[in-house]
Amino acid sequence: MSAISLEELQLAARNHGMPLEALRYAVTPVGLHYLLIHYDIPVVDATEWRLRIGGLVDRPLEISLGELRAQPSVEIAATMECAGNGRARLEPHVVSQPWLAEAVGTARWRGVELGPLLEEAGPQDAAAEVVFTGLDQGIEGGVEQQFQRALSLTDAVESGAVLAYEINGEPLPPQHGFPLRLLVPGWYGMTNVKWLTEIELVAEPFVGYQQAQGYRLRAHEDDPGEPLARMRPRALMVPPGIPDFMTRHRTVFAGRCDLEGRAWSGRAPIARVEVSTDGGETWADAEVEPGPGPYAWAGWSHAWEAGPGEYELCCRATDASGDTQPLEPEWNVGGYANNAVQRVPVTVVPR
Numbered sequence: 599m600s601a602i603s604l605e606e607l608q609l610a611a612r613n614h615g616m617p618l619e620a621l622r623y624a625v626t627p628v629g630l631h632y633l634l635i636h637y638d639i640p641v642v643d644a645t646e647w648r649l650r651i652g653g654l655v656d657r658p659l660e661i662s663l664g665e666l667r668a669q670p671s672v673e674i675a676a677t678m679e680c681a682g683n684g685r686a687r688l689e690p691h692v693v694s695q696p697w698l699a700e701a702v703g704t705a706r707w708r709g710v711e712l713g714p715l716l717e718e719a720g721p722q723d724a725a726a727e728v729v730f731t732g733l734d735q736g737i738e739g740g741v742e743q744q745f746q747r748a749l750s751l752t753d754a755v756e757s758g759a760v761l762a763y764e765i766n767g768e769p770l771p772p773q774h775g776f777p778l779r780l781l782v783p784g785w786y787g788m789t790n791v792k793w794l795t796e797i798e799l800v801a802e803p804f805v806g807y808q809q810a811q812g813y814r815l816r817a818h819e820d821d822p823g824e825p826l827a828r829m830r831p832r833a834l835m836v837p838p839g840i841p842d843f844m845t846r847h848r849t850v851f852a853g854r855c856d857l858e859g860r861a862w863s864g865r866a867p868i869a870r871v872e873v874s875t876d877g878g879e880t881w882a883d884a885e886v887e888p889g890p891g892p893y894a895w896a897g898w899s900h901a902w903e904a905g906p907g908e909y910e911l912c913c914r915a916t917d918a919s920g921d922t923q924p925l926e927p928e929w930n931v932g933g934y935a936n937n938a939v940q941r942v943p944v945t946v947v948p949r
Contacts (some may be wrong), residue, residue: 615700631703637736653798656720675891681786685933692933709762725799728754733793748804783893784864816931829864833915862895863917871898877910
């Protein structure tokens with residue numbers, strides 16, 4: 599694996615992944631949920647903050663946090679994964695936030711459904727896309743910008759999107775987008791705009807940086823690519839045994855070892871999880887059980903009779919659409935959507 603730069607180390611210190619042992623929690627504690635913060639965390643006065651819904655609508659809206667909280671609410675458990683999860687394992691090296699496999703988490707999000715609010719605003723016939731703008735501001739790709747992403751009007755209405763003001767029963771903390779963020783279940787994390795301040799309906803495809811240049815699957819530099827959308831299937835394993843402090847290499851005691859983890863896909867429910875103890879040469883089915891909700895990861899487990907020796911443990915998920923994790927990474931310019939199977943080297947020793 600290529601060495602990371604000082605700039606990448608700076609990003610890695612600023613952002614953080616979920617320790618994989620936290621896969622034991624069906625709902626990730628807030629402090630362990632992964633975080634990616636593009637620019638600076640804004641300081642927001644909730645009493646002055648307003649959400650504006652405008653553009654191609656008949657009835658523009660301006661809504662306070664108190665007014666949002668007074669509306670009928672919903673709570674959904676949803677798994678959220680960064681589109682760059684697994685980037686650090688790609689060769690050639692992709693320079694950006696150096697995620698390994700930990701850029702994921704599952705939380706219970708409470709807020710108001712987006713669809714009825716858009717309906718209240720009255721989209722005009724010409725409206726085709728919905729642009730979401732956050733308060734965080736910075737420079738990326740040489741472009742000064744606020745973080746913005748867009749959905750088609752159809753996806754915005756039909757995806758089950760929520761304007762969330764709580765996580766795991768508590769108000770959003772600053773790092774998770776206080777006072778309001780977008781949650782689009784099943785979509786990669788960049789879709790879920792934090793510190794949400796404006797929703798604008800537009801007629802033409804959105805060409806802001808994060809849509810037209812960032813977060814696109816591109817095979818090479820001249821490839822226009824396509825914008826990232828729903829999460830590909832992935833299974834992760836709780837690293838078994840105990841770790842070496844520096845290398846994180848696992849030591850497991852011989853005998854029965856209960857392997858466990860979580861699996862998810864933003865495209866279809868998880869249909870199957872398989873486990874290998876020989877680096878992917880042979881596979882055995884794991885037991886899969888439902889997670890905390892239809893948008894959340896499923897749990898899986900597999901009993902392994904471990905004899906002394908060296909092993910490479912793997913797990914892979916297949917969703918109901920038939921999409922299965924690849925054995926090897928699929929390189930792309932931004933290092934996105936790398937859902938190659940997890941590999942966990944272990945040494946098994948006598949008890």
